[in-house]
Amino acid sequence: MNSKDSLKRNPKVVVVGAGIAGVGAAGKLLEQGFTDVQIIEASSQPGGRIRSSQFGKSLVAEGAQYVHGASMKNPIYQLVKEHDLLQQVYNNSDTEWSVLTNTQKQLDPNFTEEMGKVASGILKRAHLLAQEKGYTQAKSLADVYLEEVKMFLAQCSGDHVDLRRQKLGLLSMSMKWQCIHLATNGLADVSLREYEEYKNIDGGDRNAPELFPSLLQKLLEVVPKEKLLLEKPAKQIQWNRSFESEDGSLYPVRVLCEDGDQILADHVIVTISLGCLKANNQSLFEPSLPEHRLQAIQNMGFGTMNKIYLEYETPFWDENIDIIGLVWEDETPLSGQKPNLVEWWRRVPVVYVFKPTERYGHVLVGTISGKEAEFVESLSPEEVATNFTTLFRQFTGRPSVPGPKSVFVTKWFSNPYTRGSYSHISINSTADMIDMLAEPLPEAIEGTSPMLQVLFAGEATHRSYHSTTHGALLSGWREAERLINHYSIK
Ligand SMILES: Cc1cc2nc3c(=O)[nH]c(=O)nc-3n(C[C@H](O)[C@H](O)[C@H](O)COP(=O)(O)OP(=O)(O)OC[C@H]3O[C@@H](n4cnc5c(N)ncnc54)[C@H](O)[C@@H]3O)c2cc1C
Structure with a gap:
């Protein structure tokens, strides 16, 4: 690894959440040569808001079901083509x-x-x-x-x-x-x-009731099984510290899990929903997020x-x-x-x-x-x-x-790992707040190189495509690229 950074070892990245943003981010990092990547997911299955459930004769989409923008400008559609999944996308132009x-x-x-x-x-x-x-x-x-x-x-x-x-x-x-x-x-x-x-x-x-779980499986093909830990909710992300591992290496971030496990990391990509950020932001980060971010999270729109x-x-x-x-x-x-x-x-x-x-x-x-x-x-x-x-x-x-x-x-509001369905720009918020939420922590100081300890992805962090699967995927790729550029390992 040709590192711009002064790190002497392979950077350790933890991705919190195995929705399409988290799986997309982890996959890109692994494809680009990062080897120490760990996804931790609170639920018993990956997918987040693109999961399906058995109902009647078949699986039905609990969350995303439509490809919003069936053209090569949409990364979801690009993946559909690349993985030969076009038969799962219906042409619903003649709706009666x-x-x-x-x-x-x-x-x-x-x-x-x-x-x-x-x-x-x-x-x-x-x-x-x-x-x-x-x-x-x-x-x-x-x-x-x-x-x-x-x-x-x-x-x-x-x-x-x-x-x-x-x-x-x-x-x-x-x-x-x-x-x-x-x-x-x-x-x-x-x-x-x-x-x-x-x-x-x-x-x-385009209506695509079974597409998204298939697409997720394709994205997961590059993620070795052991790199995805299920039923592992993160309780707190401690950042801007110096934690020593058993081999004496120092890490700036520690993720405390609900089950008592502690995972040290150089970088954590947080992909949990805006609903969960709203509900848990007082306890999820230690030190707490800067005040202007807490305000933005409270004011941004997220509904059911x-x-x-x-x-x-x-x-x-x-x-x-x-x-x-x-x-x-x-x-x-x-x-x-x-x-x-x-x-x-x-x-x-x-x-x-x-x-x-x-x-x-x-x-x-x-x-x-x-x-x-x-x-x-x-x-x-x-x-x-x-x-x-x-x-x-x-x-x-x-x-x-x-x-x-x-x-x-479906019960997206009472689901403790979503607390609602997707985001919108509320009357109390601005699109600039979306960009603010996407800024890594610690916040950049002019003239110094960013430390990228805690990065943020997920649909609510995409200014133009919030509330969609393509927005979520692009946000995951964006944060992976940020780390890839940081280490110059394109
Ligand atoms: C009902 C509904 C219909 C929709 N319809 C469409 C559609 O037709 N087309 C479209 O493009 N989009 C649609 N969307 C939006 C789309 O599903 C989402 O934008 C996208 O899936 C969000 O992906 P994400 O990775 O950002 O978040 P998520 O999918 O929410 O992933 C975050 C993951 O983090 C996990 N998590 C949460 N807290 C913790 C924790 N403490 N520790 C560890 N893990 C945690 C969650 O379990 C989840 O798996 C719909 C959404 C809903 C709810």
């Missing part, structure tokens, strides 16, 4: 919708398509406004959304009251759907000024999005349909998004038909975000089944709609 209302109407597809364009036009204008900058005060995405909704409604003042209700219901559905993409309680939580920081990758979204899988003996829906939209004609986006735990199911704007049917059987999956997504984790499968059966009977007008034979609800 069936939009139902709580008053048992099936809305005309041309009308719903038109309203879909209105809703996405509103968001596009929010993007444009965000680019204009010049705000003197913090504005949220909701501020602009609601202004635009009012302008749209003013143009429709001649509408019959029923049509107006349907339009408002459709816009509400679309707003709830946006909240799911952002894992938020409401658009009022999201900073308009910073909304443009998230970048879409060309190629559209859950999936609700429902398996049926026989379908009650038309099998050509891909998505069932649920429109409440008594809702309006103008009243804001207050949590409603009593009728939590109102926060499920759409239900996907899980396809291909030959593989998965008759399975529907609903998505939900916000406080209601947290609340649904506390319900029994029987309660969820009953609530959905009532909902579907109401919307179809058919009392014969059967109950599901099994139900599975």
Whole structure:
């Protein structure tokens, strides 16, 4: 190893977390000649937010399921091609919708398509406004959304009251759907000024329910088995010290594990979720993180999005349909998004038909975000089944709609090793805070070479692609590259 650094031995790197960021970082280091790399993972399996579970006839994605940007600009898509996994990525360009209302109407597809364009036009204008900058005060995405909704409604003042209700219901559905993409309680939580920081990758979204675990296995091929320790939660990362090992070598960092083990290291790459950082930042680092970082971690946005899988003996829906939209004609986006735990199911704007049917059987999956997504984790499968059966009977007008034979609800909020689903740029934060979180510790002092004791990766540390698998993977590679450059062993 041709080291720029004055270290006399092979640097010892500990990676905390075996999600796609941690496995990606460890793999790159091992490929580039680092030999002393150890991943410690709290759960009993690697993958983190890309894990799958057995449900019905097959494995279903608890977390990531879509490739956001099916083009070679996306590192996930590059890996898909490289590992010949394209057969696991479906082309969902011709999605068939069936939009139902709580008053048992099936809305005309041309009308719903038109309203879909209105809703996405509103968001596009929010993007444009965000680019204009010049705000003197913090504005949220909701501020602009609601202004635009009012302008749209003013143009429709001649509408019959029923049509107006349907339009408002459709816009509400679309707003709830946006909240799911952002894992938020409401658009009022999201900073308009910073909304443009998230970048879409060309190629559209592709459904890939089983891709991510396969991809993880490919990434793990370069990680020898003994370098991944499972059920090994880190309790505390002690840094900026000098710890002596049994052979007399000195290390600046020590990782204390929940089971009492202590692992010494030259560098630790922390990839745990922003939710866990928020919950544990007082005790996780010793010395504590600098105050401005603690503030940033508290202010950055991290919310919950859950999936609700429902398996049926026989379908009650038309099998050509891909998505069932649920429109409440008594809702309006103008009243804001207050949590409603009593009728939590109102926060499920759409239900996907899980396809291909030959593989998965008759399975529907609903998505939900916000406080209601947290609340649904506390319900029994029987309660969820009953609530959905009532909902579907109401919307179809058919009392014969059967109950599901099994139900599975993901629990990202109560999972102690995620504490939520993914990040967004909240009204209280800025994209610069993301960059701050990604800065290694100790923080760089001008004119001195960085020590890179504690490095940070994970989806919430990627300025442009936070909340995604590609953002997480790129952040892991970024921190690996940082160490590779540090030791000049490219
Ligand atoms: C419901 C849901 C749907 C999603 N859908 C998509 C999608 O369709 N497309 C997409 O691109 N992205 C999607 N995402 C986001 C994507 O899954 C994540 O951005 C990405 O997987 C995060 O990877 P990561 O390595 O940063 O974090 P994680 O996957 O959270 O990995 C961190 C690891 O650290 C471990 N850990 C935590 N604490 C400790 C500790 N103290 N000691 C040791 N280990 C610890 C955790 O167990 C975990 O394995 C979705 C996420 C969710 C939750």
